[in-house]
Amino acid sequence: MTDVAPVGLHRSTAAIVDLPYGHRDDPVGREGLSALVARWIAAGDLPQRLGWRTRHRLEAYASSFSYWTAMGDLDLLPGYLNSRLDPPPESRLAQLRSAQLRLLHKRSGNLYLRMLDAVDEAALGRSGPGALGDEDSIVRITTSDVAGHLARCHATGIALHHAGGTQPARGRRIDERTGGRAWRGGVVAVPMPDETRTRVAVRLPLHDAAPPAGALPLAVETLGTGAEGLLIRRLRRERPLAYGVAAMSWEMAAAPSIGGYALVSPESAAEAVEVLLLSIREAVSQPPSAELAVAATRCRALLLAQVDQPFGAVEEHRTVARGGTSLADVARAVAYRAAHGLDLRLDETAPPAIAITGEVRPDQLARIGSPA
Numbered sequence: 001m002t003d004v005a006p007v008g009l010h011r012s013t014a015a016i017v018d019l020p021y022g023h024r025d026d027p028v029g030r031e032g033l034s035a036l037v038a039r040w041i042a043a044g045d046l047p048q049r050l051g052w053r054t055r056h057r058l059e060a061y062a063s064s065f066s067y068w069t070a071m072g073d074l075d076l077l078p079g080y081l082n083s084r085l086d087p088p089p090e091s092r093l094a095q096l097r098s099a100q101l102r103l104l105h106k107r108s109g110n111l112y113l114r115m116l117d118a119v120d121e122a123a124l125g126r127s128g129p130g131a132l133g134d135e136d137s138i139v140r141i142t143t144s145d146v147a148g149h150l151a152r153c154h155a156t157g158i159a160l161h162h163a164g165g166t167q168p169a170r171g172r173r174i175d176e177r178t179g180g181r182a183w184r185g186g187v188v189a190v191p192m193p194d195e196t197r198t199r200v201a202v203r204l205p206l207h208d209a210a211p212p213a214g215a216l217p218l219a220v221e222t223l224g225t226g227a228e229g230l231l232i233r234r235l236r237r238e239r240p241l242a243y244g245v246a247a248m249s250w251e252m253a254a255a256p257s258i259g260g261y262a263l264v265s266p267e268s269a270a271e272a273v274e275v276l277l278l279s280i281r282e283a284v285s286q287p288p289s290a291e292l293a294v295a296a297t298r299c300r301a302l303l304l305a306q307v308d309q310p311f312g313a314v315e316e317h318r319t320v321a322r323g324g325t326s327l328a329d330v331a332r333a334v335a336y337r338a339a340h341g342l343d344l345r346l347d348e349t350a351p352p353a354i355a356i357t358g359e360v361r362p363d364q365l366a367r368i369g370s371p372a
Helices: 033-041 074-082 090-108 111-124 135-140 143-156 215-223 230-237 266-283 290-307 312-321 327-340 362-368
Strands: 014-019 053-058 063-068 159-162 165-167 186-191 198-205 242-250 257-264 353-358
Touching: 014 033, 014 074, 014 312, 033 053, 033 063, 033 090, 033 143, 063 074, 063 312, 090 135, 090 143, 111 186, 111 198, 111 257, 111 353, 159 312, 186 362, 198 242, 198 266, 215 230, 215 242, 215 257, 215 266, 215 290, 215 327, 230 242, 230 257, 230 266, 242 266, 257 266, 266 353, 266 362, 290 312, 290 327, 312 327, 353 362
Parallel strands: 186 353
Antiparallel strands: 014 063, 014 159, 053 063, 159 165, 198 257, 198 353, 242 257
16 A cells, blocks of 8 residues: 555554545535545455454544554554555445345444434434435445545545554645535424334534533533433333434534434423423533442543453554543543533533434424424
8 A cells, every 4th residue: 555554553453544534525416435435445355354343433434443462463444454555456346235235224224323314304404315325325335435535545644543653744724624514403303104203312512612522421411321320210210102212413513413312202302302491501510429420430431441342442543643532531520620610511502303213103292393
């Protein structure tokens, strides 16, 4: 690979390779190109034959490939990737397109992902095909499109991160690009045939484009990412409204936002939305307390556990190299926020984003249409 040299790789166990273009860089009419290129690169069997662990993440403006091996043979990575950075033959491309279409169809049947798509549409408006593209755009992708995408990656520069350092891309840094959509807000309803329950999700934008370090993850943990937190108490213990709940945040969207979802009976949808909105508004601003301290302990444990994962150390290196905040520093910031209180500000001039998927009852939808 002309863009990446194996310098220092033999001393590392993990590496991350960033192609500098992601799904929001896909040309109009060729949506899904970055995903298909990633499928081609990941299709080689060398890492599997060597017992390597691999992972791919398609981001808005990057395509990130992670590799881990305990055999001291990570310096084989550049040669392996070089064999994948030429476009596939037309016969192989047809197989890749078919595999991507199968994944697209499988994804469309995932009710949780449909809910996330719906609340994203409610927040930011319809954005056309998703990261995988759609049936029309996928079949339009040609070998020439793949070759052009890979050529642009080479020209901009492919970044390699590992314990010994970072070989940076020559072009713009990934995190310096924007291109996000403006906040819209509103209600999106997606009836699902044969689904007898309802998923409701809400999302509220923050006032500040850059929330204080540690504040957003602590607020999410206060709401609850598992069996503890405000949402589970409000929606399961105080009143039996939800079968399952979770809190979420969106830090890389057009505007940082925080939200939650609940799986409920169709007749409970509107009440669940009201409780979600009330709980989120309460969670983002609160003084120091024993409850906040306990949430901070849970939050820090989750953050630091990620650092201990096989890709954790190199992911920390990549984050810092791209100008971000390491998980270790976020964990320290969470402890500070717990001691000094949370003071996240919501953008009260913007309407909340609300999504209802599954069985959508007209009476519930009418009530949700004008949330308090």
